[in-house]
Amino acid sequence: MxxxxxxxxxxxxxxxxxxxxxxxxxxxxxxxxxxxxxxxxxxxxxxxxxxxxxxxxxxxxxxxxxxxxxVAGRLLEGDSVLTQVDAALAELSRASGETAGFDRLAGPDVTVLRQVAGTQLIAQVTRPVPRLQPVWLTSTGKALLAAMPGPVAEDLIRSWTEDLPELPTDRLLAETTATRQRGYAVTRDELEHGAASVAAVVPASQPVHALWVGGPTFRFTAERVAELGELLSTVARTLAPALARESGGVAAAATAPLTELVPPPQELIS
The missing domain is CATH 1.10.10.10 (Winged helix-like DNA-binding domain superfamily/Winged helix DNA-binding domain)
Structure with missing residues (x-):
């Protein structure tokens, strides 16, 4: 071997x-x-x-x-990228009162790498980290799709439809376009009934990271979603330099070609 x-x-x-x-x-x-x-x-x-x-x-x-x-302990020391990610999540959670998280693209999934629970825990359930979630059911996944060149995102969505015919291809394509136009992604009652989230991509030459804020749908009104989208976009921009500087750490794949960032599942383990 x-x-x-x-x-x-x-x-x-x-x-x-x-x-x-x-x-x-x-x-x-x-x-x-x-x-x-x-x-x-x-x-x-x-x-x-x-x-x-x-x-x-x-x-x-x-x-x-x-x-x-x-082995990973050095990421927790000093002014590391991980401490800056945690600080960004703490600020998002404080400002929104909701749970905030940091995800990375992992093939047809996103991996929730870090998470900070919100102060408004009524109707909220925090889940273990790390965890994998399908790209097409998450706000971060949709935000990352929208950050890809249009043809690449469309090819990915159509390839998933071949394996999962129940996926609403046309709706996903329309959502990707809408997300690209407004600068943030939204989900409601998709990953979990009664749950909503808003996400924005951390800017990079090849974006693979995104921030999100999530909570119960009844608190995510249209006006509040727009406010959260603006907040996430601002925090994501402030986090971008730290991730860009990180070499060999959590942002190491940010300069990889898109074909390497979204490999078929078997290539991740073969």
Whole structure:
């Protein structure tokens, strides 16, 4: 097996484990990564030795370990991009009273990387982070689609329709155009009934990150959505320089070609 193939498989396994805060069993992990159980087990044994993942002896479920936290610890120190992301989310949550988050494009999904709970917790439910969510059901996904060149976004949407014929292709295309015109994206009752969110992309030469504010639909009136869209766009612009400076960290893919930013799912783990 080539070194690059092994690295991709290891990264794919780590992502799949990280996406399940309550832990994931070997069979489910193999299905999620589309890898043989034996391959997953070989990679997991090395990750276990280094403390990057842990294995519950009773449930036999794998979770992200403390060893990986130490490796990523430098991102939490000083004036790092992660501290600036957290500061931006704290400001969004304070100003809006709602839950705020930071997502990254991950193939046909977006990954919720960071999240700050809002002060108005009535009718709000915060969910574990990190987590994967379909691009077409999220405000960040729609905002990132709108940030792509029109033909690229249309090709992606139509390719998803081939696999998921229930997707409303024409509506998605229309929403992408509307999002591009107003500068922010909106969802209502799509990912969850009764939930709404507004998102804006962090400007970059090849945008892969977006900020969002979410809460119950009854608080997201048309007037408030417009205010949140303006707030998100402003905060996203202030965050852009920090992400642009980050090399090898969470923004490393910002300069990659679009064909690499949105690979087919199997390429993420093969």
């Amino acid at each position: 080539s070194e690059s193939r092994l690295v991709r498989r290891t990264v794919g396994i780590l992502k799949a484990v990280a996406a399940e805060p309550d832990g994931v069993g070997l069979s489910d992990l193999a299905r999620a990564t589309e890898l043989p159980k034996a391959t997953c087990l070989r990679v997991l044994s090395v990750l276990l030795d280094d403390g990057w993942v842990t294995l519950d002896p009773v449930s036999r479920r794998y979770r992200i370990g403390v060893g990986l936290m130490f």
